[in-house]
Amino acid sequence: xxxxxxxxxxxxxxxxxxxxxxxxxxxxxxxxxxxxxxxxxxxxxxxxxxxxxxxxxxxxxxxxxxxxxxxxxxxxxxxxxxxxxxxxxxxxxxxxxxxxxxxxxxxxxxxxxxxxxxxxxxxxxxxxxxxxxxxxxxxxxxxxxxxxxxxxxxxxxxxxxxxxxxxxxxxxxxxxxxxxxxxxxxxxxxxxxxxxxxxxxxxxxxxxxxxxxxxxxxxxxxxxxxxxxxxxxxxxxxxxxxxxxxxxxxxxxxxxxxxxxxxxxxxxxxxxxxxxxxxxxxxxxxxxxxxxxxxxxxxxxxxxxxxxxxxxxxxxxxxxxxxxxxxxxxxxxxxxxxxxxxxxxxxxxxxxxxxxxxxxxxxxxxxxxxxxxxxxxxxxxxxxxxxxxxxxxxxxxxxxxxx
Numbered sequence: 187x188x189x190x191x192x193x194x195x196x197x198x199x200x201x202x203x204x205x206x207x208x209x210x211x212x213x214x215x216x217x218x219x220x221x222x223x224x225x226x227x228x229x230x231x232x233x234x235x236x237x238x239x240x241x242x243x244x245x246x247x248x249x250x251x252x253x254x255x256x257x258x259x260x261x262x263x264x265x266x267x268x269x270x271x272x273x274x275x276x277x278x279x280x281x282x283x284x285x286x287x288x289x290x291x292x293x294x295x296x297x298x299x300x301x302x303x304x305x306x307x308x309x310x311x312x313x314x315x316x317x318x319x320x321x322x323x324x325x326x327x328x329x330x331x332x333x334x335x336x337x338x339x340x341x342x343x344x345x346x347x348x349x350x351x352x353x354x355x356x357x358x359x360x361x362x363x364x365x366x367x368x369x370x371x372x373x374x375x376x377x378x379x380x381x382x383x384x385x386x387x388x389x390x391x392x393x394x395x396x397x398x399x400x401x402x403x404x405x406x407x408x409x410x411x412x413x414x415x416x417x418x419x420x421x422x423x424x425x426x427x428x429x430x431x432x433x434x435x436x437x438x439x440x441x442x443x444x445x446x447x448x449x450x451x452x453x454x455x456x457x458x459x460x461x462x463x464x465x466x467x468x469x470x471x472x473x474x475x476x477x478x479x480x481x482x483x484x485x486x487x488x489x490x491x492x493x494x495x496x497x498x499x500x501x502x503x504x505x506x507x508x509x510x511x512x513x514x515x516x517x518x519x520x521x522x523x524x525x526x527x528x529x530x531x532x533x534x535x536x537x538x539x540x541x542x543x544x545x546x547x548x549x550x551x552x553x554x555x556x557x558x559x560x561x562x563x564x565x566x567x568x569x570x571x572x573x574x575x576x577x578x579x580x581x582x583x584x585x586x587x588x589x
Contacts, residue, residue, distance in 0.1 A: 484503060
């Protein structure tokens with residue numbers, strides 16, 4: 187049996203939406219991006235949503251808007267994909283890495299310890315679709331102690347009056363927190379629409395704005411749209427709508443707009459997401475959970491508690507008591523049976539770039555322990571129960587052979 191790790195979900199409705207874009211003669215940023223933004227805002231509870239060409243570019247735009255730069259610090263977890271830190275480095279600021287909890291999310295206690303007078307934002311990461319403890323983080327950054335340390339360097343930061351809370355929600359579209367979309371728990375949430383995500387545009391991202399007063403989410407949306415297209419006052423589609431051809435460049439913007447041809451894929455998927463794609467991911471997750479719950483050697487990932495519900499992006503199974511080398515051997519044996527599995531993620535302090543910047547995995551013991559024991563299993567709507575059973579059997583067989 188050959189089971190890929192994360193193929194995109196493509197059906198006739200998605201093909202038709204893409205063909206509609208092709209046949210319309212409009213394939214760059216236009217009506218499909220607008221419709222995707224509106225639908226995403228509706229599903230996530232955001233006041234406004236901004237389509238961009240990747241999570242990374244979206245996070246870069248957010249950092250630009252916040253005015254984060256050299257001398258500033260942004261607190262991030264050590265256990266995440268490298269883009270979380272790279273967007274901070276691109277600004278000239280310092281990523282301050284802290285350890286995570288056993289559930290993979292950033293440790294609020296470590297966030298509190300890491301706050302200094304240079305801290306401008308916390309970039310929390312929802313790993314595998316499981317939301318962070320946002321209330322605990324918000325309580326910390328809103329405390330008298332944290333506010334007394336806060337040193338704003340521009341008008342936007344002064345408006346906040348505290349450290350900004352940003353969610354790296356690359357994995358968590360559809361997750362909930364206290365019964366509401368998890369994106370409502372932070373000031374700004376950035377989703378990934380990359381090819382392997384729950385909803386994809388092939389490459390892409392969405393910035394969801396849930397900024398508090400005195401901010402106007404509408405005005406910030408306009409700023410982000412402008413600065414996602416070179417600071418140009420009119421995009422190509424607007425110029426065709428009777429507004430004339432003249433434009434101006436009013437800021438040093440970026441070129442990170444999302445094209446309609448890509449947005450068409452995500453728009454068709456998003457229409458099916460609450461009623462089909464998300465429930466099917468939950469079905470696969472629960473199939474694994476039922477099988478592994480009675481295995482004394484398995485640590486199953488969280489899916490739901492009194493506060494949170496996952497988006498079921500990954501199934502990050504951990505194996506008790508094994509070494510990193512044993513984990514790798516188990517993966518080799520599973521892969522040999524035709525099942526593609528993965529590891530999420532290699533902690534950043536173990537990567538050459540970050541080791542060269544002075545980060546040391548020894549400073550993040552829980553991060554390393556989570557990583558060394560973790561194997562991500564395939565999880566997507568097309569996966570049948572028969573395939574799930576085969577994956578479970580091959581993993582248990584590989585474990586027994588290695589351990």
